[in-house]
Amino acid sequence: MALALRPPRVPKPKSSLxxxxxxxxxxxKGPRDRDxxxxxxxxxxxxxxxYNSNRDSQHVEKLDLGAFVKLTDEAPWGSSHDPGTHxxxxxxxxxxxxxxxxxxxGW
Incomplete structure (x- = not known):
């Protein structure tokens, strides 16, 4: 029984990133988001x-910073075990x- 030959795989062209x-x-976390x-x-x-991941070329949301008023420091609620910056x-x-x-x- 002979196998059908498939054409070689060609990578999809990426849109201009x-x-x-x-x-x-x-x-x-937006005003309506729970977490x-x-x-x-x-x-x-x-x-x-x-973007959902660093491999996506299409954004899922965008935010215009032209309406910027200020940036405030936010301390994490409750736990001091969260080492991230809020x-x-x-x-x-x-x-x-x-x-x-x-x-x-990686030092």
Whole structure:
């Protein structure tokens, strides 16, 4: 019994990815969110783009920083065992809480 030959696999062309000034994992909690959600985030101009993973080319959400008012330091609630950095981004029409974990260096 002969096997049917398949054409060689060709990788899908990636859409043109945005060139971000900075990219990193970031946990975000909006005013209607119950808990933090982890995103891959990239900063481009005055826009912060959120992706489900660092391999995604299509953002799932974006945040215009042109409405920036202030940035405040947020201490974690209850537990001092959370070593991450917590802060709140205050925009003209909303407040969004963020959490960034500690960077682990391979030294």
């Amino acid at each position: 945005l060139s971000h000034y900075h990219e990193s994992f970031l946990e975000k 933090y959600k982890k995103f891959w985030a990239g900063l481009q101009g005055l826009t912060l783009y959120f 802060f709140c981004l205050v925009l003209q029409n909303q407040e969004i809480k963020f959490k960034v974990g500690l960077l682990r260096w």
